[in-house]
Amino acid sequence: MNHLGTGRSRGPNWLLRLHALAVYAFLYAPIVVLVVFSFNADHRNAAWKGFTLDWYFRLLSNETVHRAVANSLKVSLVATLVATVLGTMAALALSRHRFLGRGLVGGLVFIPLVVPEIVMGLSVLTFFLTIRQPLSLYTVMLAHIAFCVSYVIITVRARLAGMDPSLEEAAADLGATPWETFRLVTLPQILPGIISGALLCFTLSFDDFVITFFTAGVGANTLPLTIHSMLKFGVTPEINAVSTLMLVCTVTTMGIYTWMGRKRSDG
Amino acid sequence: MSEPVLRVLAAHPPGPGRREFLGRSLAALAWLGLSGCSGPARRSLNIFNYSNYIAPGTVSRFRSQTGISVIYDEFSSQDVLFAKLKLGAGYDLVVASDYMLRRLLRQQLLAPLDDFANRDGMMERFRHPPWDPELRFSVPYLWGTTGIGYNRRRVQGVPDSWNILWDPTYRGHITMLDEKRDTLGASLIRLGHSGNTVDRSELEDASRALEEQKPLVKQYTNDYIDGLARNEIWLALAWSGDVARARASNPDVDYFLPREGSFVFVDSWCVPREAPHPQEAIAFLNYLMQPEPLAEVTNATGFPSTLAKARERVRPDLLENPLGYPPQDMLDRTIFQADLGPGERLWDQIWGQLKFRGGPSGPPNPS
Amino acid sequence: MSAATSAPGGPRRIASRWVGLLLVAPFLLYVLTFLVLPLASVVVLSTHQVNDQYHLEPAWTLDNYQRVLDPENLPILLRSARYAGLTSFFCLLAGYPLAWFIARHGGRHKALLLLLVMLPFWTSYLVRIFSWMTLLQTEGLLNGALLGLGLIREPLSLLNTPFSVVLGLTYGFLPFATLPLYVALERLDGTLLEAAADLGARPATTFWKVVFPLSLPGVVAGGLLTFVPAMGDFVTPEILGGVDTLMIGNLIQQQFLASYDWPFGSALSLVLMGLMLVSILAFLKLVGSAESLA
Numbered sequence: 001m002n003h004l005g006t007g008r009s010r011g012p013n014w015l016l017r018l019h020a021l022a023v024y025a026f027l028y029a030p031i032v033v034l035v036v037f038s039f040n041a042d043h044r045n046a047a048w049k050g051f052t053l054d055w056y057f058r059l060l061s062n063e064t065v066h067r068a069v070a071n072s073l074k075v076s077l078v079a080t081l082v083a084t085v086l087g088t089m090a091a092l093a094l095s096r097h098r099f100l101g102r103g104l105v106g107g108l109v110f111i112p113l114v115v116p117e118i119v120m121g122l123s124v125l126t127f128f129l130t131i132r133q134p135l136s137l138y139t140v141m142l143a144h145i146a147f148c149v150s151y152v153i154i155t156v157r158a159r160l161a162g163m164d165p166s167l168e169e170a171a172a173d174l175g176a177t178p179w180e181t182f183r184l185v186t187l188p189q190i191l192p193g194i195i196s197g198a199l200l201c202f203t204l205s206f207d208d209f210v211i212t213f214f215t216a217g218v219g220a221n222t223l224p225l226t227i228h229s230m231l232k233f234g235v236t237p238e239i240n241a242v243s244t245l246m247l248v249c250t251v252t253t254m255g256i257y258t259w260m261g262r263k264r265s266d267g
Numbered sequence: 268m269s270e271p272v273l274r275v276l277a278a279h280p281p282g283p284g285r286r287e288f289l290g291r292s293l294a295a296l297a298w299l300g301l302s303g304c305s306g307p308a309r310r311s312l313n314i315f316n317y318s319n320y321i322a323p324g325t326v327s328r329f330r331s332q333t334g335i336s337v338i339y340d341e342f343s344s345q346d347v348l349f350a351k352l353k354l355g356a357g358y359d360l361v362v363a364s365d366y367m368l369r370r371l372l373r374q375q376l377l378a379p380l381d382d383f384a385n386r387d388g389m390m391e392r393f394r395h396p397p398w399d400p401e402l403r404f405s406v407p408y409l410w411g412t413t414g415i416g417y418n419r420r421r422v423q424g425v426p427d428s429w430n431i432l433w434d435p436t437y438r439g440h441i442t443m444l445d446e447k448r449d450t451l452g453a454s455l456i457r458l459g460h461s462g463n464t465v466d467r468s469e470l471e472d473a474s475r476a477l478e479e480q481k482p483l484v485k486q487y488t489n490d491y492i493d494g495l496a497r498n499e500i501w502l503a504l505a506w507s508g509d510v511a512r513a514r515a516s517n518p519d520v521d522y523f524l525p526r527e528g529s530f531v532f533v534d535s536w537c538v539p540r541e542a543p544h545p546q547e548a549i550a551f552l553n554y555l556m557q558p559e560p561l562a563e564v565t566n567a568t569g570f571p572s573t574l575a576k577a578r579e580r581v582r583p584d585l586l587e588n589p590l591g592y593p594p595q596d597m598l599d600r601t602i603f604q605a606d607l608g609p610g611e612r613l614w615d616q617i618w619g620q621l622k623f624r625g626g627p628s629g630p631p632n633p634s
Numbered sequence: 635m636s637a638a639t640s641a642p643g644g645p646r647r648i649a650s651r652w653v654g655l656l657l658v659a660p661f662l663l664y665v666l667t668f669l670v671l672p673l674a675s676v677v678v679l680s681t682h683q684v685n686d687q688y689h690l691e692p693a694w695t696l697d698n699y700q701r702v703l704d705p706e707n708l709p710i711l712l713r714s715a716r717y718a719g720l721t722s723f724f725c726l727l728a729g730y731p732l733a734w735f736i737a738r739h740g741g742r743h744k745a746l747l748l749l750l751v752m753l754p755f756w757t758s759y760l761v762r763i764f765s766w767m768t769l770l771q772t773e774g775l776l777n778g779a780l781l782g783l784g785l786i787r788e789p790l791s792l793l794n795t796p797f798s799v800v801l802g803l804t805y806g807f808l809p810f811a812t813l814p815l816y817v818a819l820e821r822l823d824g825t826l827l828e829a830a831a832d833l834g835a836r837p838a839t840t841f842w843k844v845v846f847p848l849s850l851p852g853v854v855a856g857g858l859l860t861f862v863p864a865m866g867d868f869v870t871p872e873i874l875g876g877v878d879t880l881m882i883g884n885l886i887q888q889q890f891l892a893s894y895d896w897p898f899g900s901a902l903s904l905v906l907m908g909l910m911l912v913s914i915l916a917f918l919k920l921v922g923s924a925e926s927l928a
Contacts, residue, residue, distance in 0.1 A: 030765030097654025116866020
């Protein structure tokens with residue numbers, strides 16, 4: 001009902017459309033370039049030299065890239081899982097309970113949002129150095145959880161804030177145990193918040209370069225680190241191929257999901 | 268302060284992504300469970316090398332010959348290597364450049380390589396390097412020179428001096444190395460000073476000259492290969508093997524060693540003191556430091572190896588160009604980058620000032 | 635049952651307190667260990683000194699902070715703030731109309747349009763930056779197109795300039811501005827706009843008097859979420875920048891990875907953080923008072 005905005009009757013004016021189009025073009029220009037050059041016969045991403053699927057075949061046998069993708073997945077999955085659980089719990093505590101130091105905890109949540117990534121990466125690095133903890137893939141996970149968890153808390157809290165507390169009270173009054181109340185009333189309501197928090201975590205962790213750079217140990221090269229180490233000699237089109245494949249996967253699953261959703265709502 | 272931030276994050280990414288995420292997580296979790304548990308302890312080796320500083324098949328062939336599993340990581344600069352070694356990242360075998368080697372030795376971060384005997388056949392120049400005269404801690408691997416990579420179609424005449432890097436004709440197409448020893452060193456040599464001086468006033472001279480050169484310079488960077496190959500960079504203070512690589516995809520790229528003199532460097536394998544698998548590291552060196560695998564590395568990287576015999580199997584185009592094996596008279600004009608001792612801090616300071624001192628700061632202006 | 639019927643402040647309240655602490659404890663422990671303690675170790679490190687052998691020595695000195703305040707570092711700080719400010723500005727400039735378009739005219743494609751803003755973020759930032767190099771280089775696609783259209787005669791040098799750095803940063807952080815703007819504009823009550831129009835306000839007046847003040851929280855959030863990460867970025871200026879476009883992040887990185895002056899790097903990091911916090915708080919306060927006036 002709040003679509004009665006001024007422009008609606010006349011439709012968006014052409015300037016607004018043009019602007020949106022331009023911004024999307026800006027966002028997708030490099031994506032198009034990277035997809036196109038994944039089929040380029042030349043190994044420098046500079047000029048078009050003809051069509052090939054070579055890079056995709058080479059990818060099959062490129063162990064460095066395989067390991068990097070595997071490491072990236074491991075890190076971001078573990079980080080997402082742990083951060084989502086810790087973050088949801090903390091969000092519940094912050095929104096639904098009063099306890100000593102609540103204000104302080106609420107402030108801690110915002111550290112990762114205001115501290116520049118490089119400072120965070122360096123501080124974790126000096127910390128590991130101080131406690132003489134050798135770097136590995138696990139140190140990367142530990143660091144990622146630390147910065148991811150805040151995003152979950154903030155997302156879930158926002159969801160909790162928009163939720164009517166009387167529902168929970170009613171459930172309690174009707175004799176539900178706190179756990180039942182949570183499972184049957186609270187959880188279903190905040191699930192979208194949890195999921196989008198987790199998704200945000202995954203995205204941030206999967207593409208993180210700076211913090212990973214400072215905390216990765218032996219055998220812990222993730223995809224962004226591997227790509228960065230190629231900077232010197234120029235990134236090979238195999239990286240374009242990997243990126244294209246991942247893009248295709250994402251778009252396909254999204255398409256299927258949308259299609260399924262539509263089918264369900266039709267039926 | 269939480270209000271606005273809350274609002275931001277109240278923006279739930281719209282629906283479709285979620286299912287995809289769940290599906291992905293489940294599949295990957297299953298896979299994680301499988302790969303998480305590794306089998307019984309096998310012999311393994313952790314190598315840390317520059318990216319693209321080995322032949323494509325070297326590691327896998329070593330693996331199939333010896334059954335030792337290898338974790339092979341790459342870095343883009345020596346700084347990363349040093350930071351990771353200081354932190355005890357768990358590497359068994361690393362490639363260190365000469366000046367870094369010196370620092371690692373001074374800090375006693377390296378283990379002696381007494382078990383590696385195959386030092387015969389090494390080129391004379393690298394048999395007794397000043398930092399490790401008996402080669403007790405290091406095995407020289409690939410070497411090269413610091414010179415100028417340039418584009419023959421864009422640069423007039425045949426340049427032979429450092430001065431070309433100060434030629435305003437090429438404004439915006441010059442890159443210098445993001446390494447204090449090479450960039451400050453080149454400036455020092457151009458001014459007639461030693462490239463290894465620790466004299467403050469000489470260093471300040473060199474820094475001032477670089478300051479004057481700054482408006483002509485596109486970037487201080489070690490990542491110039493692509494730029495040279497794409498005609499984006501016309502003149503680069505560069506390492507020989509890198510230029511060979513750029514030349515492989517762009518024949519207009521060439522290389523010269525300035526007549527005023529320059530640096531020769533050698534990168535060596537060494538074993539960190541706390542390496543978990545020193546035996547396997549030696550096994551790898553025994554495998555690699557043979558004419559055939561080394562020639563393969565040279566052909567793949569463009570950098571000549573220290574083993575004299577490997578030369579016979581090297582690509583001819585690398586042999587006949589100063590890029591690969593410079594002629595003796597040219598080599599005689601090059602020096603190693605010497606240990607600066609406590610003077611290194613002075614270099615750091617002057618280099619930091621040069622690199623970060625704000626030039627004329629105006630609004631963004633693509634010119 | 636008994637808990638439910640008891641008076642407020644009774645056992646249920648106390649239990650709630652314990653449940654709250656229990657729920658928050660894992661997070662608290664984790665963040666104290668892996669976020670607060672590391673930041674504290676940076677504080678300690680900033681009082682150390684490096685000797686000629688590149689060894690760290692505890693010195694309990696404030697010298698490093700004095701070095702941070704050296705006027706020589708001022709230009710780079712100002713430059714970083716300028717680039718980050720420009721980045722925020724361009725992100726808002728591009729993001730506001732886009733968010734408006736999606737929120738008000740997106741119809742049933744809203745979710746899709748918003749997703750399209752996020753989608754590029756599932757591709758590595760570094761890869762996208764390299765693509766920009768391909769687009770921007772002298773013999774690149776953009777110059778080719780401009781030359782082909784006859785708009786320019788000579789190819790422009792676009793790479794390694796302040797232009798390319800700000801462009802890269804804007805590209806990298808655009809969604810961080812678009813999303814909060816979208817949220818703010820989505821919630822806007824359409825009847826307000828109608829009322830303004832009915833009262834004879836011109837569209838521009840409606841926008842500045844009604845829409846913009848109401849979307850201010852989104853603007854502030856978008857501005858901060860682009861300014862903070864842009865201010866600390868070092869990858870973008872390293873790859874797309876030139877000799878005179880390095881930012882404070884590069885200076886910090888130099889201390890940690892090239893000069894091995896970790897204490898100075900720590901002091902720099904802490905000063906940067908402090909500056910950032912103070913400016914954020916001041917900014918929010920300013921906006922807060924402006925909002926309450928409106």
